[in-house]
Amino acid sequence: MACLLAACSGEHDHAGVEPPASQGARSFALASGVGTVVELTWIEGPAEGPFELRSAGWNGVERTWGAAETLARGTNWFVNFADVPRSSRLETGERLTVWLERGAASLHASTASFLLESPVPPKERTHSGLVGQEFVALSPDKNGWMAVWLEGDAGAHDGSGVTRLMAATIRHGLVRGEAFELDPRVCDCCATALARTDDGALVVAYRDRDGNEERDISVVRVEASGVSKPLEVADDGWRIAGCPVNGPALAARGGELGLAWFTLGSDGGTSLFDAGYRLSSVRALAGPT
Template identity: 35%
Template structure:
C-alpha cells in the first residue's frame, strides 16, 4: 500500500471525542511550511528559543552516515539548515530521537545516540554551541557509568547559568558484572531515570539518580516555570504499574514525586508512549496516553498553582487513540493537545484545544498518514500566535514535514 501524508483541515467524524466548543482560540486551517529536509529524513524535534522562534532538528542520511540537522523558523519559512554533527556509528530509532535545545542567548545544546564499541548498548552524547549553531564543541558523554547498556530518551533544558539533562539509563541492570532482568528477590530490574547539570562549557557540575526504575522506553519531558523545572515521565513499579509522575526541580534540589490521576495501568512491557508537559504563568498541563483495562485514552490534567497540585484527568479521545502526545500552554489558561489516532484510511495527527474551564473545542486534523501504525512522535510548540508542527511523512519519499495552525 502506498503511504502518504496530506495536510487537512477537516474535523474528525465518526469518533468518540466528548466535549463541546469552548476555547476562545480559533484554529485556522493548517498551512504547510516547507522544510529543506533530505529524502529519508526523520525523527523531528521542536523547541523554542528565548525570542519565541521555533527550532527544528532532525536526522537525515549523509552517504553511509547520518547527519543531525537544525533550522529556525523565520516567519513563514524555515532557515537554511545547519549541521550539528555526522556519524556512521549512530543509534537511530524512531522513538528515541536526538534534539537541539536553545539554552540562553547564543548557547544551544544538542544530543544524539552512538553505538558502543562492544555489546548491544548505546551512549547519549552531547555537544554545545556558544555561537548560535555556527560551530559546535567536541561531543562528550552525558553519563559516566561506563556500562554496556542503553542510555537515551534524553531531555535537555536551561537551568540556572547553564543547562541540565534527564535521561533513561540502563546501569542498574548490571549485577555482579552481568546483565540481569531481575534481582535476587525476583523483582524487575530496568532503566533508571537520571539527571546531570552542566555549565555552558560542558563541565559536569552535579549528577544523580531520580528514580531507580522508570518505564524503559517512554520519552521524558520538562517544562520551565519561573525559577523551577517540572519533569514529567512514565514511572514503573515492581508490580509493573506504569503511571505518570511529575517531579519539581528548584534551586534547593529535586522535590518529592507526584503521581498524576493514577491509571493503574499494569503492563509487563513498555508502551513506548511518554507524557508531555507545558507551563505558562501558574498554569501547567500534562498529557499522556493510557490503555488501562484495554481502553486507549488520551488524558490531560492541569494545575492552576504552578504544578503543586493537579485537578482530575480529562479524557480527550476515548476510541482509536495511539497517543504520541504533545502539549502547549496557551494564553488565558487554555491548552492545546496533539496526538495520533486511528482513522479508516490510516492515522491522523489531531489537535484539540481546551479552554480555562475545561471545555473542549472541536478536534482538527493537522495531517493524515496512510499507514497502519505509528512510526513517529509528531512535535508541537506554540510560538505566541500559532502552533508549529513537525512530523515524518512516510510517503513515496520519506522526509520531515512541518505545518502551522494560527489560533490568535
C-alpha cells in the same frame, strides 16, 4: 516527511508546513529557540548510515523556515523512532544538542553525545559523550542546562534490571555536575520531558513503574531546596509487562503546565483518543509542593 502544524494568526485554524528536510528524514523533534523561533532537529541518511544531524528554525512571525544546517555527522549512531535528538537554546544563543550513538559492548549499550554551539562567529562547537544515558531531555538552567535521562543496570531492557531517572546540570564547556537520582525505578525506554515554571523550578514528567507493573505518568519538581517525591498525575492503572515506548510531553506557559500522555489504562482503552489520550492542566505543580 514530517509536517509541522503552524497556528494561523487570529484563528485556531492550522496549516501544514513542510520542513526543509530530505525525503526519508526521521527522528524529528521541536524545541524553543530565541524569540518567536521554533527549532526543528532531525536525522538524514540511509538506514545503516552515514548519518547527518540537521536543524532549521521556523519563524512564527514571518512564517518562514531558515536555512537548514548540519550539526553533526557520524556512522555508528543509534537511530530509532523513540529516542530522538533533543536540543535546548539559552537566551544568549548557545545551543546544546544531544543524540544517541551505539556503544561497543552490546546492542543496547549507548553513549549520549552532546554538542555545544556558540551563537557568534566563528561558531565554536564542543563535543562530548556520556556513556549509559538514554532518553535525555534538556532545559535551560542557571549558568547552563539541566539534563534528565534514564540510566539502567545491565539487563534493564530485558526486564531483569532496574532503570532509574537521573539528573545533572551541564555547565558551559560541557562540564557536567554531580548526577542525582529523581526516581529509583521507572519504565525502561519511554521518553522523558521537563519544563521550567515561573518561579525557576523544573518539573520532570516520565513514565513510572511499580512492583505490579503499572506504568502510569509521574512528575517530580526540582528546585534549589531539593527534589520532591514522585507524584502520580493520574491513576490510569495501565499494567503492562514491558515498556510501551511512549512517554509524556510537557510544556510551560505563564503559571500553567500542559501535560499530555498516552495510556490504555485498566479498561483496555477502547478508544485511543477518547479513553486513552488526555490533556491536563497541572497548575498545582507550578507552585511549591
